[in-house]
Amino acid sequence: VVNITTSSSSVVKGECLRDTILTVQSMCCDAIVMRHPIEGAAVYAADVAKPVIINAGDGAHAHPSQGFLDMFTLREKGLKDLKGKKMVILGDILYSRVARTNIVAWNKMGADIHVAGPRPLMPYAVESLGVTYHKRIEEAIEGADVIDVLRIQLERQKSGLFPSPREYARIFGLNEARLKLAKPDCVVLHPGPMNRGLEISWDVGYCDQAAIRDEVQNGVAVRMALLFLTLTGGKQIEAAN
Structure with a gap:
């Protein structure tokens, strides 16, 4: 897990969202969990990036x-x-x-x-x-x-x-x-x-x-399930059944 905050990233130097997403993608990650102050940022990231994008909150739009x-x-x-x-x-x-x-x-x-x-x-x-x-x-x-x-x-x-x-x-x-x-x-x-x-x-x-x-407790289990399903497509569950 790599945790990137705006204050410690190249965003403070003027890097745009597209370049930030592509830089993170270059680290060969499987998923990007993203919180952003601008509504629609997660949808934009999903159009740009190959890894799974999980919206952890975009402005006042959705969580x-x-x-x-x-x-x-x-x-x-x-x-x-x-x-x-x-x-x-x-x-x-x-x-x-x-x-x-x-x-x-x-x-x-x-x-x-x-x-x-x-x-x-x-x-x-x-x-x-x-x-x-x-x-x-x-x-x-x-x-x-x-x-x-x-x-x-x-x-x-x-x-x-x-x-x-x-x-x-x-x-x-x-x-x-x-x-x-x-x-x-x-x-x-x-x-x-x-x-x-x-x-x-x-x-x-x-x-x-x-x-x-x-x-709070259920948040851990639900987000674990969310990562599992988005990264595997539920294939292991189907195989088990």
């Missing part, structure tokens, strides 16, 4: 492996069929690749998806993504089967997208009282790291309904 591990975690929790289930995503939809990935996946599974958060943290025409937008978190959470709490990206808040962290926690934070509005067996997800006391309270982060540690 496929997080979507897979969230689906696997929900399956472990007994939610094998998401059709008609009320799935709620709270927080920063605008900048979240996790939100977009789960919205696509859950829509394909026939789920009923609801989102809530400050309007400035919602994409333009958010309803066109196949979700129902709520101004009040309580309306979104009521009767929920799953609540996916997104990290508030404090590094972006210099833009003044909401008044203050305290104000956000008071109006949109998931706390124990609000969680009681959901179904008793509602599963709470969070892609991590958590800003405790901001988007999620301390008690909810540690409650029995929280599957956050399960997500």
Whole structure:
């Protein structure tokens, strides 16, 4: 495994993405796991490179492996069929690749998806993504089967997208009282790291309904499986059967 970060690569010297990909390819690698700040970078890399390209996040567009591990975690929790289930995503939809990935996946599974958060943290025409937008978190959470709490990206808040962290926690934070509005067996997800006391309270982060540690553990297995399937095409599995 060769780990290459932007700060220690030739990117800081002006190297373009195409040349970076071709340089890595010249190391005779079998796969490139790639995280990039620009949307569509992974698709571009796949057109340029011969090795397998695995998208580990491209800007605010997509985070496929997080979507897979969230689906696997929900399956472990007994939610094998998401059709008609009320799935709620709270927080920063605008900048979240996790939100977009789960919205696509859950829509394909026939789920009923609801989102809530400050309007400035919602994409333009958010309803066109196949979700129902709520101004009040309580309306979104009521009767929920799953609540996916997104990290508030404090590094972006210099833009003044909401008044203050305290104000956000008071109006949109998931706390124990609000969680009681959901179904008793509602599963709470969070892609991590958590800003405790901001988007999620301390008690909810540690409650029995929280599957956050399960997500971390399942992330290892799911990404191992992803590498295996993309590198072998599942041929060894077919041979075993």
